[in-house]
Amino acid sequence: MTLNSKISELSRISTEQSDGLKRLDIETIEDLLYHFPVRYGDTAEFVNIENLAKGASAVVFGKISGLKASKGFRTKITMAEAWVEDESGKIKIVWFNQPYIAKMIHNDALVRVEGKISQKKSLSADRTGELYFSNPKIEQLTKIPVGVGESLFGGDSETHTLYPVYPESAGVTSNWIYHSIQKIFKSGILEEIIDPIPEPILKKYNLPSWRTAIVWIHAPQTQNDALSARKRFAFEEIFFIQLAKQKERANLAHSKAFVIEKSRADLARFMEKFSFVPTNAQNRAIDAILADFKHSHPMTRLLEGDVGSGKTAVAAATAYAVATTCPKNQTSGTLQVAYMVPTEVLAKQHFESFISYFRHFPIPIALITGSGCRKFPSKVNPLGWTNISRSQLLKWVKNGEIPILIGTHALIQKSVAFKHLAYVIIDEQHRFGTAQRQKLTQKNDIMPHLLSMTATPIPRTLALTVYGDLDLTILDEMPAGRKPITTEIVLSNERKEMYEEIRMQLAQGRQAFIICPRINEPNPNKAMAVIARSVTAEAKRLKKDVFQEYEIGILHSKMNDREKEKVMNDFKAGIIHILCATSVVEVGVNVPNATVILIEGAERFGLAQLHQLRGRVIRSNHQAYCFLCAESGGEKTKNRLNALKTAKNGFELAELDLKFRGSGDLYGKKQWGITDVGMEALQNLKMVEAARTEVKEMISKDETLSQFPTVADELLRRESQKVHFE
Numbered sequence: 001m002t003l004n005s006k007i008s009e010l011s012r013i014s015t016e017q018s019d020g021l022k023r024l025d026i027e028t029i030e031d032l033l034y035h036f037p038v039r040y041g042d043t044a045e046f047v048n049i050e051n052l053a054k055g056a057s058a059v060v061f062g063k064i065s066g067l068k069a070s071k072g073f074r075t076k077i078t079m080a081e082a083w084v085e086d087e088s089g090k091i092k093i094v095w096f097n098q099p100y101i102a103k104m105i106h107n108d109a110l111v112r113v114e115g116k117i118s119q120k121k122s123l124s125a126d127r128t129g130e131l132y133f134s135n136p137k138i139e140q141l142t143k144i145p146v147g148v149g150e151s152l153f154g155g156d157s158e159t160h161t162l163y164p165v166y167p168e169s170a171g172v173t174s175n176w177i178y179h180s181i182q183k184i185f186k187s188g189i190l191e192e193i194i195d196p197i198p199e200p201i202l203k204k205y206n207l208p209s210w211r212t213a214i215v216w217i218h219a220p221q222t223q224n225d226a227l228s229a230r231k232r233f234a235f236e237e238i239f240f241i242q243l244a245k246q247k248e249r250a251n252l253a254h255s256k257a258f259v260i261e262k263s264r265a266d267l268a269r270f271m272e273k274f275s276f277v278p279t280n281a282q283n284r285a286i287d288a289i290l291a292d293f294k295h296s297h298p299m300t301r302l303l304e305g306d307v308g309s310g311k312t313a314v315a316a317a318t319a320y321a322v323a324t325t326c327p328k329n330q331t332s333g334t335l336q337v338a339y340m341v342p343t344e345v346l347a348k349q350h351f352e353s354f355i356s357y358f359r360h361f362p363i364p365i366a367l368i369t370g371s372g373c374r375k376f377p378s379k380v381n382p383l384g385w386t387n388i389s390r391s392q393l394l395k396w397v398k399n400g401e402i403p404i405l406i407g408t409h410a411l412i413q414k415s416v417a418f419k420h421l422a423y424v425i426i427d428e429q430h431r432f433g434t435a436q437r438q439k440l441t442q443k444n445d446i447m448p449h450l451l452s453m454t455a456t457p458i459p460r461t462l463a464l465t466v467y468g469d470l471d472l473t474i475l476d477e478m479p480a481g482r483k484p485i486t487t488e489i490v491l492s493n494e495r496k497e498m499y500e501e502i503r504m505q506l507a508q509g510r511q512a513f514i515i516c517p518r519i520n521e522p523n524p525n526k527a528m529a530v531i532a533r534s535v536t537a538e539a540k541r542l543k544k545d546v547f548q549e550y551e552i553g554i555l556h557s558k559m560n561d562r563e564k565e566k567v568m569n570d571f572k573a574g575i576i577h578i579l580c581a582t583s584v585v586e587v588g589v590n591v592p593n594a595t596v597i598l599i600e601g602a603e604r605f606g607l608a609q610l611h612q613l614r615g616r617v618i619r620s621n622h623q624a625y626c627f628l629c630a631e632s633g634g635e636k637t638k639n640r641l642n643a644l645k646t647a648k649n650g651f652e653l654a655e656l657d658l659k660f661r662g663s664g665d666l667y668g669k670k671q672w673g674i675t676d677v678g679m680e681a682l683q684n685l686k687m688v689e690a691a692r693t694e695v696k697e698m699i700s701k702d703e704t705l706s707q708f709p710t711v712a713d714e715l716l717r718r719e720s721q722k723v724h725f726e
Helices: 015-023 029-033 174-187 199-204 210-218 223-252 264-271 280-293 311-323 344-358 390-399 434-441 460-466 492-507 535-546 561-572 607-617 635-646 650-661 676-681 685-701 709-720
Strands: 039-042 057-071 078-086 089-096 110-119 131-141 162-165 300-305 336-340 365-369 372-376 386-388 404-407 421-427 449-454 471-475 486-490 511-515 552-555 578-581 594-600 625-629
Touching: 029 174, 057 089, 131 174, 162 174, 174 210, 210 223, 223 460, 223 676, 223 685, 223 709, 264 280, 264 311, 280 300, 280 311, 280 449, 280 471, 300 311, 311 336, 311 344, 311 421, 311 449, 344 365, 344 372, 344 404, 344 561, 365 390, 372 390, 460 685, 486 492, 486 635, 492 511, 492 594, 492 625, 511 535, 511 607, 535 552, 535 578, 552 561, 594 607, 607 625, 607 635, 607 650, 625 635, 635 650, 676 685
Parallel strands: 089 131, 300 449, 300 471, 336 404, 336 421, 365 404, 421 449, 486 625, 511 578, 511 594, 552 578, 594 625
Antiparallel strands: 039 162, 057 078, 057 110, 078 089, 110 131, 365 372, 372 386
């Protein structure tokens, strides 16, 4: 038996257990070993039966007897009954609607019982009703932990008092997992494992060896043992993610890129035409990118800026530097820029934005999406664009006659070929996978410089880990005159006042977004239907009952591109005063006159989504307002929404989210490919920086890792399992 052996080789498993293991993504022995406990119960905190009290939640250890299936005398409800006894007394157990439990455990078995204590009604006024466990969790044990009832059950006891509690599934309990792992320990497999982390690194950071850590995490003697083991595996995960990223970075350093010799003075004429004064953060970002352009190896940089911080202006200025540079040893023609965005709405918006930046300069700009192609300037209208055929656009791009091409995924199709692609800009990069980015950056023999941009704030620890191959630039300033948005959590009895505040803004000539979780009304008879406000019904209700005097439009993903474009154009032109939409407007939609956003069912959206949606109304110097309407008023919901209200910016929100809620919904584990233990490490900047330091030193000594064969083998094994690091 090896780490790659199937669980069925360890022991016989039932069909129910097999299905449960699949749901937990456990197939092999290794999967089971890395299925870590979420917490630990302490048997030292158990309660003697004689000390149990009504209403308490308790854990008792004892011997079970009197198991039988029965029916309630009056209710006829099927149930299982039993007694559990320790050295201090005995108490009845009742499982309602679960008669099968009586067949699962045999009399005189040693058990752990956890649940709530209830009390039967007494038939006599002067007598107290009998206490009993109601529907408790029960686990059969082979031994009783130390200190629990040795005089009753004998002295052959477990050696630790902490019992692990794992993520479970139907048929796969914590008890089953624990005992299966004990079988693995006894099989001798652990003796064959070579620790993937070099011993000097383990000693330097006082981390246990792999074998010690795997035992401690599943069967700790103390909480400190468990903590030490989790720390070691957290370090290991971050270490190998960093290693993969730094290897990518080292490989890129050997690739050739176009050298672009441009200075700030060369950009002065272009930036003088901006309708605003660039912030210091924007100037720093442009300087950093221009410095990277002068190297003969490709730039790989992440530009991270809060919503409305001016990333597009940085992209335009640096694109101008590239589009005004001739290829080496040529006196005509220019280098080319590809700008990829996730949605057609956003692609068209960026096309319009670039036209506004470049309208004073004779630089052709084109747009390619699934629905068509456009080119600026037009022969008919030098200040505007015209529709062109796809074949004509592809011909011009291939010949190098289009210096700047903006588009969606259409950019990465094989038919799109560039002559001198020198610069790739990817907006909202977290929406594109590694394979998609590679298709774009590998279109030519010479690697283009890469600028990834995101408006989703990322904590420093996450950025250092999942973007270990990228240099990080942060736009941490907002344009001058931009006022902080006012965010309010609205309860059901406060709607009237909220609508009046929105009406005041509309009366001043402003516009509003109203966001709903659904497109159409749910079918109440359909199982698992999301009962929430819909775009279509809410637009009708608002027009009929609230904002009769204003024009209300709708926008959602099921509309075709022509319909979407007409609605957005009407909204931008002020023909539509209120846009009722789904989260399709989450990214990039730019209507400076819109200063109010109302988000229905706010608790249904992730914090990142809420932050992005809120960003739709901070595009001007007018005061902006965001109203969060929650359908559930629980404490957890209020705390979560309050974080959005109190955080000064997206970066602070990201740090709060990581601190209080682990991975949160700013960055799901599936998206980044990081486990729960790895996400714990991201709350520890020192650990992340330590792993990064060790990896950099290792790569600097030997990029091929031939001096570190154990590390190289482990990295190859992880990559072969297709572990995605984003």
